[in-house]
Amino acid sequence: MPFWGIEQQNQYFTLQKSQEPGNIIFKNVFSTIKNLLDAKQPPYRILFHKDLESVCLQIAISESREAIESAWDWIKINMLPELENISSSFAKEEYVVKKVNAIVSETATNSDADELIQDNNIRNASRTFKKTFDVPATERLVNYYSCSCNSRQGWMYISENFVGFYSYLLGFELKILIELKEVKDIIKEPIRKLFRHSLRIITKDSKEYLFTNMFKRDEVYDLLIQLASDSIQRLLKSTTSKALKDSTTNAINHSPISRESKPEDGDTLISPSSRTNNPLKTILQHRKQNERFRQLFRLPEEEQLIDSINVTYYFQSTTAKATVEKIKHLGILYLSQNFLCFGSSNDTAVLASDMDQSPCSVILPLYTITRLERINNDTYRSELILTIWHKMTHNFKVDIR
Structure with a gap:
């Protein structure tokens, strides 16, 4: 001090x-x-x-x-x-x-957006990051990590558009700032005796930076991959928007629509309304969950995951011998604005001998559900019985045993 x-x-x-x-x-x-x-x-x-x-x-x-x-x-x-x-x-x-x-x-x-960050450590690190590096005042820090670079221990700062490293040891200063849109590749280095938990960043001008002693390497890798992809997407969108704007200037000038200055789609990482309420790292995690959810069930880009819960899914199937079999799957029930989805978990199904081993995926548009019943009993905390237009019933049970 x-x-x-x-x-x-x-x-x-x-x-x-x-x-x-x-x-x-x-x-x-x-x-x-x-x-x-x-x-x-x-x-x-x-x-x-x-x-x-x-x-x-x-x-x-x-x-x-x-x-x-x-x-x-x-x-x-x-x-x-x-x-x-x-x-x-x-x-x-x-x-x-x-x-x-x-x-x-x-x-x-x-x-000052930094004052709105609830985490004291992130808020203080954000101030240090802006003071140390020549970055815009509006740049927002996502997280920071302890690591080494060029055999010098220091701190890695990861923001929306930059990754920085700073070290000061016994009068010798090392300062590195990399713009994410200039990153060509991010590689997890094999674990070695002297350079454990290493991460290599390669830029478009063929410069390489090796960061070692990174105990949260997987977390840093996933975060950098996501932010670098976002940075490239914003660059592509802004370039495309500028080209379209330049080619239609005369039409816009004669348009009756108001030409007030508005941000282009993709210019900001998140909406302004959510900036002051949630830490940026949490918002990025939610975005990643939403992307995985949409990819898993092939849903439109505007769908956002609202909630999920572990359930057992039951439905009746008629065999070739006209007998009715009750098939059940263990998995997760997902809810979004317009869909109710179920995905089976193979890892969990193996633990129960009576579970069907084949994967199961169910996608129900909410408008197709005509009836919803909730039943409580001793075995399960609750059971949801859904009836859709085709008179087919879907049972979801929440097991607490």
Whole structure:
């Protein structure tokens, strides 16, 4: 953690500036520890203390002296007079906390997307990523991982459009930034004694980067593959949209439709409405689940998975001898906006000797369901009996044994 020196102080607030050791050796060691722990902090901060013996509350941080002094002046004008009229020290602290939270919420809603990230580690890593690399302020961090590159331990940062690596060890700095649309190949390297859990990234200009000591290599690989594909798709869509726009400029100019500036399809990774509610990593996982769901049942691209549950599917089949057999499959029941789908699980079916071994897939458009019954009994928590237009019944049982 940095050492702090006092710049300004009054009865309730203290403005401090971080100070690094003067000795060059201690300075390098100090910077190395901060990098390894990912504990970089802005050089300026303001603390609130309700009394001399209480723990201080950090209420403001800044990268520049001008910004922190502006906050200091605002505090003296808008908060100090109110604190003088409050007698209880606990009431003073409560007032400051509520005031600062209100300001942070309003500021975050209007400008800083990082403030809307609920995960403190991701939020701090996002600030470090933007401070370290020359990326747009709107770039959003997905996740970060500890790894090595060129035998130097550091941190890999993965955002919507970039993958970056930063290391600072004993005065030597290594900084790598790769744009995902320039990635040609991502390869899992074989496990070796010295380079375990390795991942190699090859760019279009034939540059290669080997990242080692990556304990979550499979997770990083899947994430990079997904983001690189998204980046290429956005590039192709934007290129196609621009070509179409250039070729139809005259028609658009004479069109009665309003020409207000709107984002092109695919320009953003997710819709703006979902940006402030869910972490980006969770949204990407949901997108991956939706893609697998649509591929499994060959559904339209607009279908989104709403929920799924493990069930046992029963249906009756008439054989050539006119006998009725009751066939059952263990699997998963999926629900989307317009479909109810079932897919059998072969791995689970093997465990039960009475389960039919052949795969089973059922796709029911919701509009074909004419009747729905729910039955509770002792063996199963619930049983759903669906009747469709063709008078065929489908039984789904949720087994809790």
